Amino acid sequence: MAISADAAIRAESGAPVEAESVPIAEALGRVTAAAVQAAQDVPHFASSAMDGWAVAGSGPWVVIDVAAPSTGARGLRPGHATPIVTGAVIPPGTTAVLRSEHAVITSASPALGSVSVDPGSLAAPTEPLRPVTPCAATPGASATPDESCEPATARGHLAVSDAAKPGEPFTGQHIRRAGEEAAADETVIASGTLLNPAHIALAALAGRDELSVRAKPRVRFVFSGDEVDSVGVPQSGRVRDTFGPQLPALLEMLGARVLGQRRVGDTLSGTVETLAASIRDAQLVITTGGTGRSSADHLRDALNELDATVLFDGIAVRPGGPTLLARAANGCVVACLPGNPLAAMVGLVITVVPLVRGLGGRASGDLAEVTVGADIAGSGPSALLVPYSLADALAYPSAWRGSAMMRGLADADGLLEVPTGGLRAGQRAIVIGLPWREPALQSQTVGALVSNHYERDIMKISARNQLKGTIVEVTKGATTSHVRIDIGGSIVTASITNEAVDELGLVVGADAYAVVKASDVMVAVD
Numbered sequence: 001m002a003i004s005a006d007a008a009i010r011a012e013s014g015a016p017v018e019a020e021s022v023p024i025a026e027a028l029g030r031v032t033a034a035a036v037q038a039a040q041d042v043p044h045f046a047s048s049a050m051d052g053w054a055v056a057g058s059g060p061w062v063v064i065d066v067a068a069p070s071t072g073a074r075g076l077r078p079g080h081a082t083p084i085v086t087g088a089v090i091p092p093g094t095t096a097v098l099r100s101e102h103a104v105i106t107s108a109s110p111a112l113g114s115v116s117v118d119p120g121s122l123a124a125p126t127e128p129l130r131p132v133t134p135c136a137a138t139p140g141a142s143a144t145p146d147e148s149c150e151p152a153t154a155r156g157h158l159a160v161s162d163a164a165k166p167g168e169p170f171t172g173q174h175i176r177r178a179g180e181e182a183a184a185d186e187t188v189i190a191s192g193t194l195l196n197p198a199h200i201a202l203a204a205l206a207g208r209d210e211l212s213v214r215a216k217p218r219v220r221f222v223f224s225g226d227e228v229d230s231v232g233v234p235q236s237g238r239v240r241d242t243f244g245p246q247l248p249a250l251l252e253m254l255g256a257r258v259l260g261q262r263r264v265g266d267t268l269s270g271t272v273e274t275l276a277a278s279i280r281d282a283q284l285v286i287t288t289g290g291t292g293r294s295s296a297d298h299l300r301d302a303l304n305e306l307d308a309t310v311l312f313d314g315i316a317v318r319p320g321g322p323t324l325l326a327r328a329a330n331g332c333v334v335a336c337l338p339g340n341p342l343a344a345m346v347g348l349v350i351t352v353v354p355l356v357r358g359l360g361g362r363a364s365g366d367l368a369e370v371t372v373g374a375d376i377a378g379s380g381p382s383a384l385l386v387p388y389s390l391a392d393a394l395a396y397p398s399a400w401r402g403s404a405m406m407r408g409l410a411d412a413d414g415l416l417e418v419p420t421g422g423l424r425a426g427q428r429a430i431v432i433g434l435p436w437r438e439p440a441l442q443s444q445t446v447g448a449l450v451s452n453h454y455e456r457d458i459m460k461i462s463a464r465n466q467l468k469g470t471i472v473e474v475t476k477g478a479t480t481s482h483v484r485i486d487i488g489g490s491i492v493t494a495s496i497t498n499e500a501v502d503e504l505g506l507v508v509g510a511d512a513y514a515v516v517k518a519s520d521v522m523v524a525v526d
């Protein structure tokens with residue numbers, strides 16, 4: 001019983017998963033064959049999220065050096081603080097981290113220098129530094145800061161500066177808790193995940209060196225045709241091979257492992273022999289040419305001799321109609337593409353691409369809709385799949401759409417489905433994505449986003465080249481406004497967009513900065 005091409009592709013994609021273990025550095029783009037668990041808590045120790053001070057309880061604090069073994073301190077007691085850097089282990093007893101910008105050292109012993117202190121916290125004390133006076137009593141006897149004397153381990157006094165927000169440092173502030181991202185043995189990457197760079201980083205965070213991934217589908221090629229030349233400029237009657245130089249690389253790009261390619265002349269015995277040798281160790285054999293029924297085409301007879309089961313023989317689409325799918329007796333799938341270059345590529349996009357993606361555990365591909373920019377005639381009993389390009393968000397068919405042509409596909413955004421009745425301009429139509437084509441360009445590039453948004457924010461806070469003044473005139477044009485700013489009696493005029501004027505709320509009388517950006521400054525003399 002005949003089954004649909006879709007059902008056949010789905011069924012053959014569902015072959016049992018073969019898995020292999022690969023180092024994480026080689027796992028990008030692979031699909032996990034098993035869930036990935038954290039080897040231990042992530043993060044596995046509590047650490048500081050800021051450079052500053054680990055503190056216990058509320059301030060002011062006595063600064064001690066928990067890192068120095070001579071102090072005998074194993075951690076912080078209430079009222080103690082110790083310097084800490086981003087990522088360092090939180091000492092026992094710590095209740096919060098006070099970031100260096102929000103701290104001030106109010107007194108210091110000469111030994112404070114042996115403690116690694118952010119110079120920023122010494123820069124703006126609220127009062128002059130007082131020297132620390134060690135107590136004569138047992139070191140560490142006093143748990144709370146004392147106005148008159150300190151434990152011998154004391155290095156100084158620390159307080160919250162005026163820069164801090166009310167309530168700082170609150171309990172747990174700037175502490176990355178152990179296990180806050182994942183507990184030991186928790187699944188962090190699901191089975192069947194297409195691994196992106198962030199997944200690889202996550203696997204490293206989770207303490208993994210190797211990952212179990214789906215084995216790449218093993219693919220071989222059989223290119224047919226007596227008339228095909230591999231190199232050079234062909235004579236009349238001969239053609240230059242368009243498949244050998246790109247199909248293996250394309251299949252690798254799709255996540256397959258290409259075992260090799262063979263060429264075969266137009267004989268039955270040669271076709272049987274070459275196919276038999278190819279299906280032996282491959283999961284998928286892709287053939288080109290010989291799908292016709294002329295005396296030079298031996299594909300069907302060869303498949304028959306090899307006891308292969310034909311799953312579908314032809315698709316009601318042009319070009320690519322003669323595409324055929326079979327399963328050899330050993331389970332190897334044989335995808336037969338027509339010899340015409342564009343026909344083969346269309347057949348590949350609609351059958352081999354979903355098949356290989358399925359075998360590799362990936363989603364089958366992109367189908368979308370576009371609006372057509374021109375009338376397109378249909379053709380007979382088959383739908384057409386035509387290379388198209390987008391212009392002003394409308395799809396236009398390529399002029400080079402003949403079965404043997406490549407110019408259309410080379411620059412195409414995808415394949416446009418033209419139903420048998422054709423399409424009218426303005427109608428919606430289905431399009432198929434090309435596996436080598438990036439998704440259609442967004443209306444604004446990432447670079448433009450950075451320039452429009454983030455760069456302006458940085459300029460707002462930059463102290464350089466900013467001249468403060470008062471707006472004396474705003475003249476709006478069709479698209480651009482002229483904003484005149486009085487800077488100490490001199491007028492500076494800026495041309496900016498009307499949108500920017502509205503967004504910044506620029507009105508006469510308001511304060512504004514003229515931000516000058518110039519790469520060249522010329523010098524002149526009278």
Ligand SMILES: Nc1nc2c(c(=O)[nH]1)N[C@H]1C(S)=C(S)[C@@H](COP(=O)(O)OP(=O)(O)OC[C@H]3O[C@@H](n4cnc5c(N)ncnc54)[C@H](O)[C@@H]3O)O[C@H]1N2
Nearest residue numbers: 225228239240241242243289290291292297338339340343
């Ligand atoms: N009487 C009919 N003739 C044809 C029909 C039909 O229905 N009835 N279908 C046409 C369609 S549609 C296609 S597509 C082709 C399919 O042909 P084959 O798969 O048998 O391929 P070949 O005959 O071997 O070659 C066709 C064409 O492609 C050129 N070719 C082959 N290999 C390569 C290569 N590696 N690089 C570049 N070009 C290649 C070959 O020279 C031929 O020109 O049949 C139609 N005929």
Ligand code: MOO
Nearest residue numbers: 319320321343403
């Ligand atoms: O597959 Mo054929 O044109 O339809 O070249």
